[in-house]
Amino acid sequence: MDLTFSAEQDAFRAEARAWLAAHVPSEPLPSLDTAEGFAAHRAWERLLFEDRWSVVSWPSEYGGRDVGIMEWLIFEEEYYRARAPKRVSQNGIFLLAPTMLEYGTPEQKARFLPPMAAADEIWCQGWSEPDAGSDLAGIRSRAVRAAGDDGWQLTGQKTWCSRGAFAEWCFGIFRTDPDAERHRGLTYFLVPMAADGVTVRPIPQLDGETGFAEVFFEDVFVPDEHVLGGVGDGWKVAMSTAGSERGLSLRSPARYTEAAARLVELFADRGRPGGRIADDVARAYIDAQAYELGTYWMASRAADGHTIGAEASCNKIFWSETDLAIHAAGLSLLGPDAELLERSPADPGAGAGGTSAAGTGTGQADAYPGPWLDGYLFALAGPIYAGTNEIQRNVVAERLLGLPRS
């Protein structure tokens, strides 16, 4: 058991820290769910890519540094510590890429991974449909063979596609064999959003910004080379993405340990109130550390060659509830100020900047409500996306505890 980092890992950390210190914008970028903010975040991704920081764990031929999962976690720690911008390309680099590295052809990897790493092509996810959310295998969007027999015609509707309002590409599952058992007749497609027949309708989220979108497909042609994995294997391929989404790659622990550190600062700034609220702060702080340790534990298992299966569902439940606990405690500390969206002009710290408590910013303890409200709103989505926590609990009960299916 060795919980220390090697000299090489320390050097890697130092290099990442120095680069981030020199490059992270001093003022927070505009929200990535606006056209202006999307462009600004894309430019930031481009900067990361140019110095090979955008996808450190990828093979170098696709723009990465070929480093292991521990180094990726180190990079993430430094990234959050530096309060660098949110990753506008996260759906592609964290969710699609691991699946593509596993199932993609050499041509697909060469075609799609470099522009994904450079944020020249930003991806959204096309999974949920109006009538298929938790019951994902119930999707109805379909694909039929195109007339020329060189591809597929996609028809249907996807929804809750994060970054869908501005993305260039969509990865999604469509039904290719309506007669097969419902988990079988599905196929995983890579679809350009600019293709004929694609219509995007942005959907304002709880915060009023268009963080996700509905996407309509009307006889959209997709060539055979844009099928990921085998025809009819869509469910298996999609579950590999789902594993990444719930497990290690979507939510690195640094996100929570950094927010928890700021929570402790806020607790101090607010005069260290006692009683229940102190216990809430302590609990959130400890859960963030527990998530970090659990991640290193799981990453060590992965590094030893074990596959991470249903344990990923435990992760998803834990990080989403931890995120909520951290931000709910932050709002409790702010008391009657918690509903305020802006810092009061009378506040001596006004104008010092700062954004999401869990994301970016430059403020000290973020001792005004805006970032905590943003973080809370964001955290509220956690138990819903990437498979609701209720579905995850079913997975834990059935696969880890062996309880019978409903």
Add this chain to the structure above:
Amino acid sequence: MRFAFTEEQLELRTAVRQVLDRECTTADLRTIVDSHDHGAGRSAERWAVLSELGAPGVLVAENHGGLGLTDVELVGVLEEAGWAGLPEPLAESAALAAPLLAAATRLAADGAAAHAVAERSLPMIAGGELVATVGGVDVTVDGLVTSTRPAPDVTQGTVVTERVAGASRAGLFLLAWEAPRLGWQVHAVPVDAVDVTAAPSIDGTRDLGAVEWTPWPHTVVASGVHATAVVGDLADRTAVAYAAELLGLADRMITIAADYAKDRQQFGKPIGSFQAVKHHLANARVKLEFARPATYRAADSLARQLPDRSEHASMAKALASDAADLAARVALQVHGAIGYTWECDLQLFMKRAWALSAAGGDATTHRARVLAAALDRLPPG
């Protein structure tokens, strides 16, 4: 960075599991709780096989007949003790008393006495011929306080240490108290110099006693700053040892309840097929999943004597206490009324979980300690 056990570490743990599966059955535990007599279910055989494996001497140096291993090896052994509901004071003797004696000797403030006791006792503790236990320290939000008080209505100078585990079994008592004007002291008191009154616990296998003894100068093994250090270390070790047992207990209760939910039928199907039942058990499993690495890390920090080990120990105890409390609550609910009966084996583990969840500081107390440590790290101003 490799946060995992080695093959050898896992082998020791597996060996303990195999022995306890055979030697520590629920029928054995039931003999103890049914008779209300801690002696009744005692198996000399059980302690002997554990001793053959070296369990009581995991932390004892090889030149004293022990395995010379660390808390990282011990944590898995204690998790197995928790899983089995082991009624012998393995945690107290192996994880608390043995390293306390070794530390007192190392600090050597009161060198001669500590050294003599250690030289005599450690080989016997390692071999299992002598069971040692500890007492006298309680963890509170405001710090460590002693549970050793002046005895009422007896000879001047006699004191009573409350809630000493394994009290009817121990041959050697390492007892802490805060002497008036002198601060913390730790004494090594042999069984013939104590008077034990049973203090029945909700957990009928815990063998608690109030221990009456007299602090003499010749029984002191640590005093002054050294005693303060030893007592602090004892609190941390208690937190980690009980956290490890609580992990095993939580796992056992979840397993018992899941097995029951697969078997018990209502509305024509196993109750485990209903989401309300599934989600209870999944929640307990998730808590356990994240209490484990924190406890293993705390054991590693103890082994390496890291500066943050106290905070890590508190984090482990907070998480493990909560995990076991939830597992107990959920397992009872999944069983329904049968779980509320004396007949159901769940009680054997549930009551131990309640006891150990509170012993050595409960979750709220340890959370407060962690928060205090986190606040101490903030830059001034």
